Amino acid sequence: MKKTLIELNQISKRYILPNQTSGSILEDININIKEGEFVSILGPSGSGKSTLLRIIAGLVSPSQGTVLYNGKPIVSTNPGVGMVFQSFALFPWLTVLENVKLGLENKSLKEAEIMRKALSVIDMIGLDGFEGAYPKELSGGMRQRVGLGRALIMEPDILLMDEPFSALDVLTAENLKNDLLELWTEKKIPTKSIIMVTHSIEEAVYMSDRAIVLSKDPARVIADIPITMPHWRDKQESSFTSLVDRIYSILTKKEIKSPDTTGVQKKKMEKVQQVPAGALTGFIELIADLGQKVDLYKLADQLNLDLEDFLPIVEAAQMLHFALIQHGDIELTEVGHQFADASVLDRKILFKESVLSYIPIMEKLVWILHSKSNHKMEREFFVEIFAKHFGAKEAELQMDILIDWGRYAELISYDENAKVLFLDHDSTASG
Incomplete structure (x- = not known):
């Protein structure tokens, strides 16, 4: 032995x-x-x-x-x-x-x-x-x-x-x-x-x-x-x-939970992958072009991406319920196919719906902005909240990606000079 x-x-x-x-x-x-x-x-x-x-x-x-x-x-x-x-x-x-x-x-x-x-x-x-x-x-x-x-x-x-x-x-x-x-x-x-x-x-x-x-x-x-x-x-x-x-x-296996429509369960403050909306959109388009099921290993090899760069994109697609992983293969969900086939404006609507349904941290951010009479809040306020869950460095990274996703979904706008987030006009109206 x-x-x-x-x-x-x-x-x-x-x-x-x-x-x-x-x-x-x-x-x-x-x-x-x-x-x-x-x-x-x-x-x-x-x-x-x-x-x-x-x-x-x-x-x-x-x-x-x-x-x-x-x-x-x-x-x-x-x-x-x-x-x-x-x-x-x-x-x-x-x-x-x-x-x-x-x-x-x-x-x-x-x-x-x-x-x-x-x-x-x-x-x-x-x-x-x-x-x-x-x-x-x-x-x-x-x-x-x-x-x-x-x-x-x-x-x-x-x-x-x-x-x-x-x-x-x-x-x-x-x-x-x-x-x-x-x-x-x-x-x-x-x-x-x-x-x-x-x-x-x-x-x-x-x-x-x-x-x-x-x-x-x-x-x-x-x-x-x-x-x-x-x-x-x-x-x-x-x-x-x-x-x-x-x-x-094994690495990409992720349980996809049904959205909580009762409001009884408390949603976990889960980190968002550092994947810009543009990169995620391109990834979903690529999966749609390649066919029904795509081998993850072969796809990563073709894209010349290692695990550190590839997994976040895959996990982001799963998190938003645009893609499903089974037995080392990735395929688009029904909403994923809708997103890939949609016009630019319709994609923003679908992205917005997925973000609000499956990303509790974004839902919380938007709720806070809605609760303010002027629908504005300093970036630092959110950073301090998120730092309690993730630490200061990760909180800054989370804010960067939330701002990117929120802008793409036309949920929020951001003034870089003033470091202030505010609701997009349409979001304010709908809220």
Whole structure:
């Protein structure tokens, strides 16, 4: 039986909102990572993937639960991990050799041994000949190789990678992925396990032995999927594409609730996806043009969109009841088809009806404006309300998208200079 390296037991992470209430980003996370596993962590943007990785590294403390490394609780920085960051995190005033050597700065080794290890790692990651170069002289892919080398020189049991390829162009990323897989599969590195946060489902299926899927608000483990295909994997094979489809289906599965017409139930203040109305309109038009059902994986690939960019559009379409997701496929609802076929003015009417029916946060905003005798209110007033639910930064983002949707639906108008929202003339009349 393979040895368990990392155990996450009932991990939760909470934060305090401005009104002193507690918000939660991670809730009851239970994960075991065994020796010999390459594990990917997937989830929507803002689902706490990076926070979870930092908890494993001991860089962030959980609000609840325990992290065990080799059966022992982590009380500070995890001694068994090395970490590769998305942003390279190199010191620009140090050379490649000096940046790599930093991984051993806390080790009681002689300089000759440190130099030997550093040069060996530099050769292994394909940067032989660049020992004296500074980060500004390197391409993005080469800089990420330096970051990888700095982590590997520590000979960690567990290599943690936080979206390590997302800042690279497609070809550079593909090359680095294959080089890392070669080091891993051919056991050229002593690392016993790799845990990678990624926003690419295809990347997870291509590289990993397991894919752990998180939900959002708060994050919980909703799927833990073994990936048993042998390396090297063909992305065109049906077994590969069907697994990608399955994960897409899990991530986009959303219960569509009937609107509350009784007024008895209190509607939840749910965040709106950061998708401009124009982009959403174009997306619905595209689905209508492509036919009845469209494979989400193939659609994302054709649009060249990763999970972080693609899921919000899909979720926004679902939230407004314009689209339905089933088994990894997306299709328009009846109102979605009506929207796609409608004239510009009729689209605004349909959008307005959906927003008021299914977006409680917009309904609340419009109700407040209606309740004012002059039908006006400062933006800051709404920001303060929403900050109590989402935090200050998210409240500003929510206001941006609500203003965009409200303008498109001709529900509200906005004076950017005065920072004031007011009801559209027609909305005032109808109210």
